[in-house]
Amino acid sequence: MSDVNTAMVQKYRNDFLKEVEENVEEGHWVKMCMQCGVCSGSCPFGPHWDHPPQEIFMMIRAGKRDEVLTTESMWMCTSCYNCIVRCPRELPITHIMHGLANYAHRLGIAPKMNPTRRFAGIFWNNIAKTGRVNELALSLKLYFMDGFMSGIKKGLAMMSVGIGMIKTKRLNPFALISHKGVKNPKELHVLLKKAREIEDRRKGIAS
């Protein structure tokens, strides 16, 4: 358990709904759910979620803090926006799901091995480094995420696609040494750091 997590538990005690309202992006919408279940029925991944959105909202109201924040459910969201389009109460469900995932991650209690979470981390580190995505480095990191042998296997399986992309100049084979980022990545790093500080301050999380 991280210090932030402990601090939040102490701050909100049993009122998880209030915690979500104040800390999760679009969290103030959770109370407006009327439990019709259209979101769960509309989700293309619905049957694979441990807790579809309707249940997540109910669990938040019922104060089931640990179950909600440690579940893999909201990491399943593919941002198809079906639920947002259909919600009769116009809840931004996709955004709430991402908000919850992000909050759990920041508290350090999101499921460690969740592939979406790991890919998101790899992607962020990659793009934040130079300001532009290094696609070759991203793919390699993703392939070798689960170890050397599985990386080789994945690479071989995708080889023809890779060669095709190189031939049509969609992939630079020398990107590992010659990737061009933004002009001054240092300034970008300062900018991102400041943005994080502002957000943390707004959400009351000491960084």
Next chain:
Amino acid sequence: MSEKKTAVYVCRGCGIGNRLDTDQLAKIAESEGKCSLVRQHDFLCNADGVSTIRNDIDGEGVTHVVIAACSRRAKTDAFGFDDVALGRANLREGIIWVRPDTEEARETTQEMADDFLRMACAEIQYIKQPDTNQNAGTNKNILVVGGGVSGMTAAIEASKAGYGILLVEKTGQLGGWAAKLHKRVPDREPFADPVDAGVSDLVKSVEYEKNINVFLNSSITRTSGAPGQFSVDISAESGETVTENVGSIIQASGFSGYDANQLPELGYGKSPDVIDQAELEQLAIQAADGPIKRPSDGKEVESVVFVQCAGQRSDEPGHLPYCSGHCCNTSIKQAMYFKDANPNVDTVVIFDDLRTPGNGEDFYRSAQRKGVIFTKGKPQQVSPVDGQLEVKFHDMILNDEAAATADLVVLATGQIPNSGVDIEPAAMQEVEDGGGESAAQAETETREVQIPVESILNLTYRQGVDLPHLRHGFSDSHFICFPYETQRSGIYTCGPVRRPMDIAQTMEDATGAALKSIQAVENAVLGRAAHPRSGDLSFPSFRREGCTQCKRCTVECPFGAIDEDEQRYPLFNESRCRRCGTCMGACPVRVISFDNYSVDTVGQQIKSVNMPDEFDEKPRILILACENDAYPALDMAAQQGLEYSAFVRIVPVRCLGSVNTIWVTDALNSGYDGVMLMGCKKGDDYQCHFVKGSELAHYRMSKIDDTLQQLQLEPERVEIYEVEITDIQRVPALINEYAAKIDEIGMNPFKGF
């Protein structure tokens, strides 16, 4: 009235002239119909056509008019000659619109038209212009029973329309339940917060209206009479009784709260902090927008749980099976009492289905914005734990057992109608006394013991002291087809005595009932019928010499319009009569008739049809169609160009209840190959405009099988159908199916006898 003179007008418009041989029709009217004056016209409903008829009535002394043109339901304004007896032969909707325009069909279509004209000519010979009802009442005052929101609203609305009102209230003050509310659910934009109940304004309006005479602490101890001439005894608590005359009555007796003591599992009675919604209103009034304190120790409530559907929408014994409609909105409102005073109070509403009629959805959203928590669950138990209350419930979203603790638990219990004595068991008792069937007896014995209920109206009708109930004790009135109408003419119900409802619905309801009661007194003064034959001047009479005093008419009249005189002959109460003819259908000796509708008017139509002999391969099917739903459905089928068999001969009847079995047996005896009866839906969800007509017809026709057997005829030759007004596609299909069936069975062997 001077000598009878019948005129027949055959219209050639709307394609009738092209499709039918109208000269032949005219000839039939002259020779077979024995009508002295027969005219054809190219466009009978235009000014020239109408004035032709008018001139004949005024100049030629025509007393009976047959219009052979469109359906009797069309062009009623143009052909509204109310000073003569009027008959209609339906050549347009009844024939040319339902028959194909082909060479092969021409012959059978013409035969159909010939018969329809014969039928109209036969009917008109037996129709008389109705006499005026000599017993019409003239009182136009309206009695309103109940001084709650429904009663006050009805009184104010009728008073504003210029009618004198007697408003009788049982208690010492006006306002009813609404006077006990802290605030009410909002009735206008933005539907966000509870608003003032508005009762004092209503009471002021009642006092302001000079036409309204209020009787407090009073009840109705006797009601007799009929529309336009009710006589009521209004007795005050002090024992003083006044007798007043009124023209119609609005029963707005409202509801009683469900007794929450029947819900020990939900903690009622075990802790003073488990209360119902009415008790919370008292606490809220005491708190006056400040923090609400719990009854046990006066502590300010920090958490409250609302339990929806407490003892409602449940099949368990002692529970109400229905939804009371207002309680979800009421709990939302009450949760706001807490949230508005202090947003930190935990308010949880445990619901099964949240039902928020009207603009309640906006109100619901407003409560969610204020932080009221809504949990979908089934409450199982409420028990006191450590000075608080624990509500155990099954969370229906998470499918999990859950519990909530609270300082206060509010049970959303239901409405029970104040509809007075249930007269059905009493009627059953009578059947038993008369040496009734053992089945009825068994049913009476298994019936639960009823707690004696005070009568609301104390009617002196032979059918019982109060209005009949339909289901769950609510006063019978078909809430879609004919709301407010009861089975007692001139008496209307509104508000929660009719069905569960909230204030907004009640006020609308009361306005509707006020209009109906005004219509009733205005019709009564003119001696006309009320809904659904509004404006009908005819009324039943009977041939005393033939009557066997069997009492069938008095028992079967759905409206309590027939009593018995000292010699046990039927005593018709013309003003109460709705002119359905159920008595006429019931009479085994056929002595009951109306001036313009009788066993003869229909019987002669049936006999007038030209019956082809057995080897012509032209069957004849008689259709007796209820004029309320089945006949309009047939008309609409015609408008849509749907086709049906040319072998049917259709006679509209006022109600299937008016169908006397003699018509059916006569039809079969005279060679008809089949008889179809089309009436409204019967049973608990009945749509019969005369309540029991369709049901009685089904019962009577079930007995006709014996007769058919005696005649050695197939039972399929008489079929009865339930038809709705929307069955536009179904009705022609039914006819064609039946015609095919008759083809299969073969011809009626009685032809030509």
